[in-house]
Amino acid sequence: MSDLPAAPARVARGGKAIYGAPLGILMLEARFPRIPGDMGNAATWPFPVLYHVVRGATPALVVLERARGLLPAFLEAAADLVALGAEAITTNCGFLALFQAQLAAHVRVPVATSALLQVPWVQAALPPGQRVGVVTISAATLSPAHLAAAGVPPDTPVAGPDPAGEFVRVLIGAEKDDLDVDRAEDEVLAAGRALVAQRPDVGAIVLECTNMAPYAAAMQAALGRPVYDIYSLVTWFHAGLRPRAWG
Template sequence: MAIYRVRGDAQSYGHEIGILLIACSNPFPPGDVGNASSYRYPVLYETIRSVTIGSLINEGDRSMAGDVIAAALRLQDMGVKAITSDCGYMLHFQDEVAAALKVPVMLSSLLQLPLIASTLAPHASVGIICANASRLTQPLLSLAYPNPTRAVHIVGMEDAPAFRSAILDEEGALDTDAVEAEIVERAKDLVAQHPEVGAILLECSNLPPYAAAVQRATGRHVFDFLTMIDFFQAAGRRQAYQGGY
């Protein structure tokens, strides 16, 4: 038998990944970072009420850093093994939150950029599909990719009507078929204009539901929040091997 002891402020136990949610009213279908059925392991959510789509994506406001750190610390106290978020633009807070915590922190899918680039041929490039291209500035991108070794081509979803109404304008309803058609169209245009694109990275946490469709349309490896989260979860919960020899 094992002896279990109460741990700090924990109200429940067994959560693998802690997920910081920004305050929004977006629907979260299966495959979205905000939908718990997207994972094969337990996750725990914590909403940061002071961080909104408007303040984070549209304004790039970093005054909420203290609130982000406090929310991450609450998740850490609950026993999660790593912490992520549901917006790639949370990259603004990556260094500060990582410095304040003891567990790995991966607030943006964009953190995968150096790894993705390192796997491609020198002449290849990386395609990024994001929520708002005008807000994915070079200074922000450099927080994840400070020493570029491959070119990056960015396409935004801000002018895609179905995506914009559901995600950026938070109108309360999401047509997944329409959004899938919009992102596939952009992905196909991206590789048509830049055939040297060797992999595609989806910045937005609302886009993983369409990763398979993007892959079918382009034939490229497609990375997103879920590939990153699954990677860290696997590294934090290694399994012993058994089998014949």
Template structure:
């Protein structure tokens, strides 16, 4: 096989490109921002000026060009798909996807249409997110959820162990304490709404707690890593070998 140099490319072989928001948070194993989360190479780039305040609290549409420019840089590096480390980046999904040739999966919320269609009409999708007040019907519609009444949403904005390091950027994260809060929220959700048939963790900081959520709820649990892994597998198909 012959290979050609790609001008301006610093390294090769990255499966997934990840856009990071401009924040200061400890990225523990399992977090989208921790490279050891993956069994394949990923490539990170921080998007200038996309802060938690401007993205989640303000929903600043003027930032979309910054996202596009940084995504184009990852595309030039040869990644096979581009994601982000915040579910609220779904706000920019359509415009960024339109500007790139590489598949764009900016938010864990993009799994909502699939999950919704796998559940019977009497069942609902549970969503645990960083800020329930900011997970608006508009964002759910962008993600593709056809019926917002089928979503049961719980936010973590009032959970102190989560809020400190994730939303207020205090710099120190107690993983066991955060897990206890997330598990308590999940347990309350399914106790109050037993019709919840599957759970989606919106926030990119939540995959480390997915196994614990599943253990207490018994539900299928989706998050950023289930989305990213599916696109990585689609980009690196293997030949099957076995017994016939």
């Protein structure tokens, strides 16, 4: 018989329904195209994610009406994602910053509701005399309450695309399922150009709208300034859930 000690048993720990996807994403109920780079396109992410569509949470209700009456549905959906295996929660609309505190208190795991959460971090990195500007899908309804919930100063410069244009009409107006991607990109870039023309002190841009992430690279090239979006937020967020093992 060998005097070598027995190899330790390999024990797998349970307690969840799904494994290997620690990040859960709360999705609005919409049918517009989710192009590469969009949060709702699973191929956007370099890691697996869990999705949960919140029924009744239309873009118009969330963006134009402050997600009126939807908090219970979002709390329930977030709890469902945690029960499935999510170790942290994010959402696919920056206007859901209004629910940041309530969601975090309810599910008791890290929550990052909005790309706007990056504004204080980016501001801290800028040289003196420069500030962060925000490009949003709806400058008219991005209120001081939304900004305050994400820790964004109330005097932050904000701009948005043409409310009657392709981007807003498809994503909020829900007038059609098809999106003219080139027109949408032009409109998002026009909002960024208008922002820096009005406020030359804007040294970096944060894109509030998660559907603007596909155009972030084009905006950075056009404006010559750093551009941050939901992709930069979520990849940072996930890095803490699964830090790289260096061996």
